[in-house]
Structures are given as C-alpha cells and as structure tokens.
Amino acid sequence: MKLSRLRLIGFKSFVEPTEISIEPGLTGIVGPNGCGKSNLVEALRWVMGEASHKAMRAADMDDVIFAGSTSRPPRNTGEVMLFLDNSDRTAPAQFNEQDALEVSRRIEREAGSTYRVNGREVRARDVQILFADASTGARSPALVHQGRIGEIIQAKPEQRRRVLEEAAGVAGLHARRHEAELRLNAAEHNLGRLDDVIAQLAAQIDALKRQARQAVRYRAVSAALRKAEAMLGHLRWLAANAQVAEAERAKDLSVRLVAAATGAQAEAARHQALAVASLPPLREGEAKAAASLQRLNLARDALEREEARAKERIAELDLRLVQLAEAIERERRLAHDADAALARLAQEASALGAERAAAADRHGAVAARVGEAEAALAIAEQRFAEITAALADLAARRNQLERALREHSERLMRLEGQIGEVENELEALERQGGESSELPDLAAAVERARRAVAEAEAAASRAEAAQSSARQGLDAAKTPLEQAERRLQRIETETRTLAKLLDVETQKLWPPAIDLVMVEKGYEAALGAGFGDDLDHPVEPSAPIRWAGARVDPADPALPAG
Structure with a gap:
C-alpha cells in the first residue's frame, strides 16, 4: 500500500478544503514558519489513529478544529482523509477488496470523532491495524519529527527492536497478537461467568419445582372454594328474592304517601304564587x-x-395674600435701596470723570478709586440680582394666585350646580309629600354650603384685589430695575475705559517683565502656558502690582544642572 493523497477540511489552520498529492519518490513541502507544515504531519498522525491531544500540541482534542480568526468564524467540525493505493492487495482481508482505500477521520466539537474506510464506519483499532500492516502508524518511527533522530540514536534496546520490527513489517502481527490475547482473556472470563450462571439456573429449577407442587395444591383448594362460593351465591339469591318482595310492598306504600304530599305541595305552591304576585x-x-x-x-x-375644601382654600388664600403683601413691601425697599446705590454710583462716576484729567499724576489714587468702583459695581450687581430674583418671585406668585383664582371659580360653579340639584330634589320630595327625619339636616347643610359659597366669593374678591395690587407693584418695580440696568451698563463701560487707560500708563511708567526675559527658540509656548498674563506685570518695587523675589530657604532642593 502507498499513500497517494491527503485531504484536509477544517483541521487546525486549514479552514478551506485542501488536497495534497503525494507523488512517487520524494514530495517536499517548503514554506515559512507558521504556514502549516507541521499541521500536515500532525494530520497524518491524527487520521492514522492518534488518541493523545498532547501529541497534537493541543489542550483538548477539540482544539484540532479550526478555532476562527478575525475574518473567519470558527468551525464545528474537522475532517482529514487519506487516500491509499491498494493495487498490490496488501491490506487486511476486510479492506482488501478494492484497489483504492479512503481512510477518513471526522471530529465534531464536544461529540468525539469517527473513523470511516471507504465510507463504512470502523473502529479506531481497525484503522491502527491497517496502518501497522503497512509498517507505519500514528506513533511509527517512519514519521520523523523534531528531535526524532536523537531519540533513535539514544533509544534503548526495546525501542530499537520496535523500529526493526516495523521495518521488517511485523508490527501488525504484534498488534493482532495483542488483540487475540485480549479476546482469549475475555473468553476465559465469559466461561467463568457461564459456570456461575449454570449454578444460578440450577437453584432456580429447584425453586420452580417447589412452586409447581404449590400450584397443584392451589388448584385443588380453588375448586373446593368455587363450589362453596356457588352454594353461598344460591343462598344469597334466595334471600334477595325475599327482600325484593318486601321492597315491592314498601314501594306501594311510598307511592300513596308521595301522592298525598304532592297534593299538599300544589296547594302550598298556589299560596306562594299569590304572595309573589x-x-x-x-x-x-x-x-x-x-x-x-x-x-x-x-x-x-x-x-x-x-x-371643608372651601374653608381650607380660603385660609390658604388669606395666608398667601399676607405673604404677597410682605413680599411687595420688601421689593419696594430693595428698589429704594437700588435707587440710592445707583445715585451714589452716578456721583462716584462723575467724580471719577473729573479726576481722569489728572490721572498721570495720581496713578495710585486712580487705582484705589477703580477698586472702589469695582466694589460698588459688585454691590450693584448683587442688588441687581436680588431685584431680578424678587421680580421673578413676584411673577411666580402672581401666576400662582391667578391659577388659585381659576380653581376657586370652578369649585364655586360646581357648588352652585350641586346646590341647585339638591334644591330640586328637596322640592320634588316636598311635592310627593314624603316625610324624612334627615330633611332638616339637609337643609342645614344647604345653608352652610351657601354661607361657604358667599365666603369663597368674598375671598375671591380679596384675591383679585391682591393680584391687582401685586401687578401694580410689579409694574412699579420694573421701572427702577430698568434704570438700574442702564446705570450699571454705563458704570461697566466707564470702568473698562479707566482700566485700559491705567494699563497704558502703567506700561509707560514700568515696563513689563516679559521685555526683560530672553527665551530660547521653542520654549515660548511653555513660558506662556506657565505664567500667562502675569508676565505683563513689572518688576519695579514702586509699581502697585509687581514681581517680587521670594525668600530662599536653605532646605529647598537645588535645581537640576543646566
């Protein structure tokens, strides 16, 4: 037998069907590392019956299936087929009928593998014996791998004998002898089991004989029992006939009693029908x-x-009116304070305008005035924010009062409708002439409801008046707020102008520190990111804002060299 072709599908790195022809003579496979040359040799060993996953360089036998890649999904099956030329008819007798043999091994993930020869499923042992007869196999010395030559050189006599036996073509005989020994041992074990079975059957035969004698006795006893049961049945039949005659007489008596009871029931049904009508x-x-x-x-x-709801709503509206009046008074005081602050700021702004002509001689005084102006500006901004918040609060309270007024009007309409319905029902009851002990209570409830409606209408009127006054206060507060906003914008504009003038004068009197610093090319961005706008300040001691050296502490670490 000779190997002619090797076909791989889904085995390790061979995801696509790959077929390799093994020509007569030498067939070489050349390629870079990792291209799958070793996988071909492992495929030959695997299809020849290799059962160890470690020999396949895998953690489990399922790892020989293609595990997938970034562009290809994994497969669930792997198969290797080896085609043999059997034209010389040297295969075992069970496979020696054809000129070509197709040996395949197919593995399915988590289901194991199956062997087939020419499409017929066989045992792994049959495949191993087939290749052993051909002086090869999964662990044959004919399959040389890395380090195999050194192993043969350093092999022990027993291992060298295995190589010589396989070269002589008798390795298959050893496999068959081992299988025959196993069969003989199994036959001896079966013979021992047969003796045990014969002894068990003898014991069972004795037990069956005893059961047969008991069955004969049971048959005689059963015949006597059936005779006695027949006699007893006849006696019971006679007694039953006597009971049937007695029951017939009782039935006639019962029929007469039922007829009498039926007449009485008909009379009672007639009376019941009259009562139901x-x-x-x-x-x-x-x-x-x-x-x-x-x-x-x-x-x-x-x-x-x-x-109850009307009383609660009236109390709530009264409380909200009081709170609204307090809020309006507080907003008026805040508006008055804002006007005073704006007037003071206007005076200060005019004073700053008068002093601006002499700004070159009085830089320090101007800087102080600018600080005071900024503080006043902050105070004005704070008061502006307070006035804005108060204005928003007034608007929210106005919306809330309007919504409460609408809800109260809707409730009043519902109460009036319900009172009208109750009055209509009372008039209908009075016309029918009915008398009820609850009518006075209902009348009192109607009167209380009317008083509640009147009180609710008065509360609604007060709420409308409070809403009108709140709207007037809101309109009055908007005017000083707008004036304060305009004054604030003017003050901010003047402050920015003064700041620009002071910066120009300061740069003329005291040059900035950046003019005194020499920076190597490439470090300008780092210097600007580290110091920012602080580089515009001077280093002169007479400047109001300046750079000053810090006290050197001997405990400070020294700077790195360079």
Whole structure:
C-alpha cells in the first residue's frame, strides 16, 4: 500500500478544503514558519489513529478544529482523509477488496470523532491495524519529527527492536497478537461467568419445582372454594328474592304517601304564587325609597367635603395674600435701596470723570478709586440680582394666585350646580309629600354650603384685589430695575475705559517683565502656558502690582544642572 493523497477540511489552520498529492519518490513541502507544515504531519498522525491531544500540541482534542480568526468564524467540525493505493492487495482481508482505500477521520466539537474506510464506519483499532500492516502508524518511527533522530540514536534496546520490527513489517502481527490475547482473556472470563450462571439456573429449577407442587395444591383448594362460593351465591339469591318482595310492598306504600304530599305541595305552591304576585309593588316602593335616601346621603357628604375644601382654600388664600403683601413691601425697599446705590454710583462716576484729567499724576489714587468702583459695581450687581430674583418671585406668585383664582371659580360653579340639584330634589320630595327625619339636616347643610359659597366669593374678591395690587407693584418695580440696568451698563463701560487707560500708563511708567526675559527658540509656548498674563506685570518695587523675589530657604532642593 502507498499513500497517494491527503485531504484536509477544517483541521487546525486549514479552514478551506485542501488536497495534497503525494507523488512517487520524494514530495517536499517548503514554506515559512507558521504556514502549516507541521499541521500536515500532525494530520497524518491524527487520521492514522492518534488518541493523545498532547501529541497534537493541543489542550483538548477539540482544539484540532479550526478555532476562527478575525475574518473567519470558527468551525464545528474537522475532517482529514487519506487516500491509499491498494493495487498490490496488501491490506487486511476486510479492506482488501478494492484497489483504492479512503481512510477518513471526522471530529465534531464536544461529540468525539469517527473513523470511516471507504465510507463504512470502523473502529479506531481497525484503522491502527491497517496502518501497522503497512509498517507505519500514528506513533511509527517512519514519521520523523523534531528531535526524532536523537531519540533513535539514544533509544534503548526495546525501542530499537520496535523500529526493526516495523521495518521488517511485523508490527501488525504484534498488534493482532495483542488483540487475540485480549479476546482469549475475555473468553476465559465469559466461561467463568457461564459456570456461575449454570449454578444460578440450577437453584432456580429447584425453586420452580417447589412452586409447581404449590400450584397443584392451589388448584385443588380453588375448586373446593368455587363450589362453596356457588352454594353461598344460591343462598344469597334466595334471600334477595325475599327482600325484593318486601321492597315491592314498601314501594306501594311510598307511592300513596308521595301522592298525598304532592297534593299538599300544589296547594302550598298556589299560596306562594299569590304572595309573589303581591311582592313586586312592595319591592319597587322600597327600592325608590332606598335610592332617594342614598342620593340624599351622597349629596350631603359631597356638600360637607366641598365646604371643608372651601374653608381650607380660603385660609390658604388669606395666608398667601399676607405673604404677597410682605413680599411687595420688601421689593419696594430693595428698589429704594437700588435707587440710592445707583445715585451714589452716578456721583462716584462723575467724580471719577473729573479726576481722569489728572490721572498721570495720581496713578495710585486712580487705582484705589477703580477698586472702589469695582466694589460698588459688585454691590450693584448683587442688588441687581436680588431685584431680578424678587421680580421673578413676584411673577411666580402672581401666576400662582391667578391659577388659585381659576380653581376657586370652578369649585364655586360646581357648588352652585350641586346646590341647585339638591334644591330640586328637596322640592320634588316636598311635592310627593314624603316625610324624612334627615330633611332638616339637609337643609342645614344647604345653608352652610351657601354661607361657604358667599365666603369663597368674598375671598375671591380679596384675591383679585391682591393680584391687582401685586401687578401694580410689579409694574412699579420694573421701572427702577430698568434704570438700574442702564446705570450699571454705563458704570461697566466707564470702568473698562479707566482700566485700559491705567494699563497704558502703567506700561509707560514700568515696563513689563516679559521685555526683560530672553527665551530660547521653542520654549515660548511653555513660558506662556506657565505664567500667562502675569508676565505683563513689572518688576519695579514702586509699581502697585509687581514681581517680587521670594525668600530662599536653605532646605529647598537645588535645581537640576543646566
């Protein structure tokens, strides 16, 4: 037998179907490291029956399946097929009928592998014996791998004998002898088991004989028992006939009693029908009275709840009116304070304008005035923010009062509708002439509801008046607020102008520190990021804002060289 072709599908790095022809003579495979040359030799060993995953350089036998890559998904199966030329008919007898043999091994992830020869499933042992007869195999010395030559040189006599036996073509005989020994041992074990089975069967035969004797006795006893049961059944039949005759007589008596009871029941049904015919008018009257009572109770409960809600809403509106009056007074005081501050700022701004002509001689005084102007500006901005917040609060309170007024008007309309319904029901009851002990209570509830409506209308009027006054206060507060905003803008403009003038004069009197610094090319951005606008300040001691040297501490670490 000779190897003719090797076909791989999904085995390790061979994801696509790959077929390699093994020509007569020498067939060489050349390629860079990692291209799969070793995988071909491992595929030959694997299809020849290799059972160790370590020999396949894998942590598990499932690892021989293609595991996927960045561009290809993993596969669930792997298969290797080896084609043999059997034209010389040297294969084992069970495979020696054809000129070509196709040996394949297919593995499925987590399901194991199967062997096939010419499409017929066989054992792994059959495949190993097939290749052992051909002086090769998964662990044959004919498959040379890295370090194999050194192993043969340093091999022990037993290992060298295995090489010579495989070269002589008798390795398959050893495999068959080992398999025959295993079969003989199994046959001896089966013979021992057969003796045990014969002994068990003998014991079972004795037990069956005893059971047969017991069955004969059981048959005789059963015949006597059936005879006795037949006699007993005849006696019971005679007694049953006597009981049937007695039951017939009792039945006749019962029929007469049932006829009498049926006549009495018919008379009672007639009386019941008369009573049922007179019952609907009574039930209708009861239902009407109960419906009227229930409707009046519901109306009373609704009026009581509306009265309670109206009182709570009136109290809430009174409290909000008081709070709104206090807020309006507070906003008026804040507006007055803002006007005073704006007037003071206007005076200070005019004073600064008068002093600006002499700014060159009085830089220090101007700087102080600028600081005071900035502080006043901050105070004005703070008061402006307070006035703005108060204005927003007034607007929110106005919206809240308007929403409460709308809700109160809607409740008043609902109360008036419910009171009208109750009055209509009372008039209907009075026309029907009905008398009820709850009518005075209902009348009192109606009167309380009317008083609540009147109080709610008065509260609504007060709320409208408070809303009008709040709107007037809001409009009055907007005017000084707008004036304060305009004055604030003028002050900010003058402050920025003074700051620019002071910066120009300061640069003329005291040059900035950046003019005294020499920086190597490439370090300008680093210097600007480290110091920022501080480089515009001078180093002169007479300048109001200047650079000054810090006290040197002997404990400070020294700077690096360079």
